Amino acid sequence: MKTLLPQFDYVRPSSLDEALRILDRYDGQAEVLAGGTDLLVKLKDKLTYDKKIVVDINRLKELDYVRRVGDEVLVGALTRVETLYGSDVLRQTAPLLTEVGHEFGTWQIRNTATIGGNLANASNSNDYGVALMALDAKLRIKSFRDERTLSVEKFFLANHKADIRPGELLVEVSFKVPAHGSGAAFLKMEGRESSSYPIINSAALVRLNSKQEIEEARLAVGGAAPTPIRLRSVEEKLRGLGLNDWETIDPLLLEVKSHVNPSSTNAASKRYKVEMAYVYLKRAIKAAASRAGFLSEQRAGTGLRK
Amino acid sequence: MNRVHVEFKLNGQHVSLDVEPNYTLLDMLRLKLDTLSPKKGCDSGDCGACTVLVDGKPVCSCLMLAPQVDGMEVLTLEGLGGEKLHPAQEGYVKAFGLQCGICTPGFIMTTAALLEKTSNPTVDEIKQALEGNICRCTGYAQIIKAVETAASIKQRS
Numbered sequence: 001m002k003t004l005l006p007q008f009d010y011v012r013p014s015s016l017d018e019a020l021r022i023l024d025r026y027d028g029q030a031e032v033l034a035g036g037t038d039l040l041v042k043l044k045d046k047l048t049y050d051k052k053i054v055v056d057i058n059r060l061k062e063l064d065y066v067r068r069v070g071d072e073v074l075v076g077a078l079t080r081v082e083t084l085y086g087s088d089v090l091r092q093t094a095p096l097l098t099e100v101g102h103e104f105g106t107w108q109i110r111n112t113a114t115i116g117g118n119l120a121n122a123s124n125s126n127d128y129g130v131a132l133m134a135l136d137a138k139l140r141i142k143s144f145r146d147e148r149t150l151s152v153e154k155f156f157l158a159n160h161k162a163d164i165r166p167g168e169l170l171v172e173v174s175f176k177v178p179a180h181g182s183g184a185a186f187l188k189m190e191g192r193e194s195s196s197y198p199i200i201n202s203a204a205l206v207r208l209n210s211k212q213e214i215e216e217a218r219l220a221v222g223g224a225a226p227t228p229i230r231l232r233s234v235e236e237k238l239r240g241l242g243l244n245d246w247e248t249i250d251p252l253l254l255e256v257k258s259h260v261n262p263s264s265t266n267a268a269s270k271r272y273k274v275e276m277a278y279v280y281l282k283r284a285i286k287a288a289a290s291r292a293g294f295l296s297e298q299r300a301g302t303g304l305r306k
Numbered sequence: 307m308n309r310v311h312v313e314f315k316l317n318g319q320h321v322s323l324d325v326e327p328n329y330t331l332l333d334m335l336r337l338k339l340d341t342l343s344p345k346k347g348c349d350s351g352d353c354g355a356c357t358v359l360v361d362g363k364p365v366c367s368c369l370m371l372a373p374q375v376d377g378m379e380v381l382t383l384e385g386l387g388g389e390k391l392h393p394a395q396e397g398y399v400k401a402f403g404l405q406c407g408i409c410t411p412g413f414i415m416t417t418a419a420l421l422e423k424t425s426n427p428t429v430d431e432i433k434q435a436l437e438g439n440i441c442r443c444t445g446y447a448q449i450i451k452a453v454e455t456a457a458s459i460k461q462r463s
Contacts, residue, residue, distance in 0.1 A: 002329065002333050002337055003330055003332075003346075003349055003368070005329075005330070006328065007307040008307065008327060008328060009307060009308050010308075010327030010371065010373050012373065012374075012376070033374075036370060036371065036374075037351055037366075037369050040330065040369045040370070040371070041350050041351065041369070043328075044349065044350065054327065054371070056373070058374060082363075105351075105438070106351075106354065106437050106438025106439075107364055107416065107434070107435055107436075107437065108351070108354060108364050108416075108438040109351060109366070109369075109438065111363040111364060111365050112365050112366070112369065112370070
């Protein structure tokens with residue numbers, strides 16, 4: 001039996017310019033189809049539909065790239081998760097983004113899903129959103145007439161609601177290569193290891209100075225509020241603390257619990273998610289800090305590797 | 307809703323048809339092209355029973371719209387073997403990596419793609435490649451054996 005899907009027209013632009021022209025013409029009546037792994041599931045749940053046309057952007061090869069330009073890394077919005085997972089540029093500059101790929105969906109899903117789609121779908125636990133917050137990433141959004149750049153932190157408005165206006169398309173993700181002495185990690189708690197939505201995900205970037213003190217920390221958690229969130233006040237408190245001073249760091253991290261506001265779902269209760277947000281952030285910080293320590297010792301030549 | 311003209315290669319054969327855009331690739335294969343090996347299990351990308359290879363990569367055909375494959379190559383179980391069984395098929399037969407069989411076409415397509423990538427996969431690599439295919443009968447032990455068998459058949463051939 002045929003799957004019931006709402007009725008829509010279909011168009012497949014072959015350039016970004018053409019895509020933006022179409023999105024402009026349909027002014028909010030168009031739905032963008034990237035990897036489709038979220039969109040098709042969503043369409044199958046609908047019997048009525050307020051969009052007229054599906055704009056398939058899968059042929060926009062100009063949006064499929066990972067490259068380093070100076071101290072910046074640029075990722076096209078249409079880059080598949082499988083490509084990101086295997087990307088040497090990311091492994092060298094921001095391995096936490098390849099870690100996202102390791103636990104993302106299944107092989108079939110990774111072959112189709114895109115980073116732009118994952119962000120634009122704006123689930124409150126979207127993996128790339130959380131990881132990119134720790135990288136202070138920026139998003140480039142284009143429309144036929146205009147272009148704007150905003151920080152990933154500002155992009156998420158509510159669960160499944162991103163700051164993309166009618167006629168706009170997310171085209172690029174960019175971030176600065178983390179400075180020397182930085183380590184970063186991404187962690188995810190799921191009901192099972194593959195093909196399930198994250199209950200909580202967390203990301204941390206820690207930069208140490210030569211005295212092994214935390215010079216800078218960036219922390220983000222997903223699944224614990226209506227959007228992924230950055231924990232700036234906790235980050236501030238970690239500054240200047242020694243890498244091995246966990247007796248001081250740990251009580252500070254308890255503050256995480258007062259910043260999160262998860263809802264109970266079938267997967268886990270609110271109370272449990274609050275605890276897990278704290279636990280997964282702590283683990284991410286530990287993993288990030290130990291990587292940062294390892295890296296800075298390597299650079300200082302203290303003998304971890306000859 | 308306007309029909310869309312689609313031309314692509316299905317199992318090596320050129321096909322050309324007009325399709326309503328609200329057909330999934332899976333529905334087009336099963337209902338319009340009589341290609342019945344991809345199965346409709348969950349219809350939401352979780353079970354892998356609908357796995358086909360699009361330009362060589364395993365994907366869930368239930369999560370693609372039919373017009374998306376215009377100009378591409380789609381391979382299903384029907385086109386995998388020739389006169390002889392493909393090593394992936396033979397592996398599942400020899401190791402009896404199936405019971406009821408409904409998930410098997412999907413498993414074999416993913417296995418065939420894995421063997422293109424890695425000729426001698428480890429158990430961990432097999433598990434990661436097959437995480438998007440669900441079997442409710444076998445308990446997977448025989449399936450892993452089947453993939454190992456398929457790999458050694460492919461190396462010998």
